[in-house]
Amino acid sequence: MAKKKNFFERFANWATNATGSSAAFIIAASIILIWIVTGPVFQYSNTWQLIINTGTTIITFLMVFLIQKSQNKDSKAIHLKLNELIASHQGTSNRMVNIEDLNEIELDQLHKFYVRLATLAEKENDLTCTHSIDAAEENNSNKLNSVKQRKSYINAGNHNSKQSN
Incomplete structure (x- = not known):
C-alpha cells in the first residue's frame, strides 16, 4: 500500500485538509470583510460585485468536486473497514x-x-x-x-x- 500517490491525490488530500481548517475559514471571512469595506472605495460598482460573485462561484464549483472526491475516499475506507469486521467475525x-x-x-x-x-x-x-x-x-x-x-x-x-x- 506504500505506492506513490499521484499528484492529484496528494493535492486533493492537501486541499481537503487546508480548506477544512480554521485558518481557511478565517481567510474566507477576511476576504468577505475586505470586500465589504472596499465597497465605498469602488462605489459599489458592478465590477466590485462581479469580483466577489465570480470568485465565490469558481471556488464553490471546484470545492464540489474536491468534497465529492474526499467523500468517496472516506466512504470506500469505511466500507473496507466494515467488510473486514464482517469477514472476521464468526456468525456474521x-x-x-x-x-x-x-x-x-x-x-x-x-x-x-x-x-x-x-x-x-x-x-x-x-x-x-x-x-x-x-x-x-x-x-x-x-x-x-x-x-x-x-x-x-x-x-x-x-x-x-x-x-x-
Whole structure:
C-alpha cells in the first residue's frame, strides 16, 4: 500500500485538509470583510460585485468536486473497514460484504430481512441477542418445532390419559 500517490491525490488530500481548517475559514471571512469595506472605495460598482460573485462561484464549483472526491475516499475506507469486521467475525452474514454495490430495490429487500431479524429477536425476548439472518430464522424455526413437539407430546399424554379413563 506504500505506492506513490499521484499528484492529484496528494493535492486533493492537501486541499481537503487546508480548506477544512480554521485558518481557511478565517481567510474566507477576511476576504468577505475586505470586500465589504472596499465597497465605498469602488462605489459599489458592478465590477466590485462581479469580483466577489465570480470568485465565490469558481471556488464553490471546484470545492464540489474536491468534497465529492474526499467523500468517496472516506466512504470506500469505511466500507473496507466494515467488510473486514464482517469477514472476521464468526456468525456474521457475509452477504453484507460489498452491499454498497446493490441497487435500491435490493437494499430495500435486505432492509426487510433486518426488520424480520428484529421481529425474531423480539419473539426471543432478548433484543441484545445477535446473529445472522440465516441463524435467526433457523433458531426461530427450531424453537417453533420444539414447541410443536412439546404440544404434541402433551396432547398425546392427554389423549392417552383420556383413553385410560
